[in-house]
Amino acid sequence: MRSDLFSIFSASPTGFGFANGFRDGMPDSGPSGFGHMVTNMNTINAISSNAVFSSAVFSSARFWNADSAKAGSARLLRFCRVVLLTLLFTNVMTAARADTNSDAGRDIGGDAEVVRITVLGDSLVAGYGLPPGTSFPDALDSALVAAGFKVEVVNAGVSGDTTAGGLARLDWSLADDPDMVIIVMGGNDMLRGLDPAATRANLDAMITRLRAQGVAVLLAGMLAPRNLGADYVTEFDSLYPALAARHETGFYPFFLDGVAMDAALNLPDGLHPNKAGIDEITRRILPVVTEMLAGLQG
Numbered sequence: 001m002r003s004d005l006f007s008i009f010s011a012s013p014t015g016f017g018f019a020n021g022f023r024d025g026m027p028d029s030g031p032s033g034f035g036h037m038v039t040n041m042n043t044i045n046a047i048s049s050n051a052v053f054s055s056a057v058f059s060s061a062r063f064w065n066a067d068s069a070k071a072g073s074a075r076l077l078r079f080c081r082v083v084l085l086t087l088l089f090t091n092v093m094t095a096a097r098a099d100t101n102s103d104a105g106r107d108i109g110g111d112a113e114v115v116r117i118t119v120l121g122d123s124l125v126a127g128y129g130l131p132p133g134t135s136f137p138d139a140l141d142s143a144l145v146a147a148g149f150k151v152e153v154v155n156a157g158v159s160g161d162t163t164a165g166g167l168a169r170l171d172w173s174l175a176d177d178p179d180m181v182i183i184v185m186g187g188n189d190m191l192r193g194l195d196p197a198a199t200r201a202n203l204d205a206m207i208t209r210l211r212a213q214g215v216a217v218l219l220a221g222m223l224a225p226r227n228l229g230a231d232y233v234t235e236f237d238s239l240y241p242a243l244a245a246r247h248e249t250g251f252y253p254f255f256l257d258g259v260a261m262d263a264a265l266n267l268p269d270g271l272h273p274n275k276a277g278i279d280e281i282t283r284r285i286l287p288v289v290t291e292m293l294a295g296l297q298g
Contacts, residue, residue, distance in 0.1 A: 115296055117289075118154045120166055120173055120206075121184030121220075124255065125157025127278075129267045134275050136184075139282040140289065147286070149293055154178065162188045163202035170206055179296055180216040182289070183207070184255050187222045190236055200239040207247045216296055218250035218289065219243060250292045252285050 119125050119137045127135025141153035156173040158165065166173075166185045174181075183206060189199040203219070210217050221240030224233045244251035256273070258280055259265045265277035273281060 113297065114150045114152055115180060115293060116152045116154065116176055116178045117180045117182065118156050118173060118176060118178040119182045119184065120170070121157040121182075122161045122166075122188055123157065123159035123272060124187070125155060125184050126159050127155070127157065128159050128272050129269070130275060130278065134278060136278050136281060139278050140286070143282050143286050144289065144293070147290060149290070149297070151293070152176075157184075160188060161185070162192070162194065163199050163206075164189075167202045167206050170209060174213075174215075178215060180218065180292065181210055182218045182220060184220045186236075186240070190222065190224050190228070193228075196232065196235040196239055199236070200243065203239070203243055204246075207243060207249060211247060211249075216250070216292060217247065218252065218292060220252045220255040220285070223254050250288060252288050255281065255285070257281075258284055 117140075119140070121136075125136055127138070135155055135157070137153045137155040137157070141151060144151045144153070154176050158169070163185050166183075183203065186199050186203065189196075189202075207217050207219070219240060221244075222236075224236040226233055228236075241251060241253070243249075254260075259273050259277045261270075262277070263270065265273060265280055267274050
């Protein structure tokens with residue numbers, strides 16, 4: 001597979017190709033930040049601290065009435081034990097509820113206006129081959145904070161994913177209730193020779209659902225190697241600007257602009273950006289992201 005990919009990129013007369021997760025099941029060395037499981041303990045705590053407590057107290061009172069009638073010391077001891085255990089349980093649940101509520105209300109810098117950005121993508125987003133904390137979402141988060149924005153960037157990248165996979169896990173990826181989603185997908189569709197019409201339909205469905213939920217969208221485009229044929233290249237390359245125009249979303253024409261095919265900015269495989277490459281991508285896309293953020297926060 002690697003030799004095929006190298007031949008594809010080297011044959012490109014325009015001198016560019018791009019790195020993408022092209023094998024299913026590739027392990028990510030970077031944090032995925034994807035699929036957060038959110039548990040709301042408020043209902044559980046309310047039941048525990050009210051119904052359970054009341055039931056225990058009433059049961060204890062019943063024991064006490066029996067004890068009063070019999071004046072048995074054993075019954076009295078049992079009553080005391082039940083009350084003490086009930087109080088202990090209630091205190092534990094109250095503390096748990098306080099911790100949960102504290103976590104639910106926490107945000108970056110204690111500011112309620114933090115903008116949450118989810119980056120939905122493949123290995124280019126997941127951080128394939130990179131040390132933890134150096135993926136594109138990590139670099140973007142750092143750059144935006146340095147620029148004075150209050151943001152939280154979530155990594156929703158899965159190596160080897162196609163647009164069909166991204167659409168299938170869209171709801172799971174939205175668990176953090178983002179204000180903005182950056183879509184970096186479609187490269188694997190092209191590498192597998194999938195019909196550009198299917199890629200367009202999947203991306204269209206993603207954007208439609210996001211927009212319906214009031215989520216701002218930045219679509220990052222991909223470009224097909226020229227040796228795939230003029231018809232394929234024209235159809236694939238044109239689907240990104242067409243979708244951005246149709247949905248009036250933010251648009252960044254080529255995610256790997258300035259990085260693709262530059263050995264100094266890619267890993268030894270020649271396909272995936274190294275840390276320097278990620279930094280360059282971040283530097284180039286940053287003005288587009290900040291412009292959109294200014295509109296959201298303004």
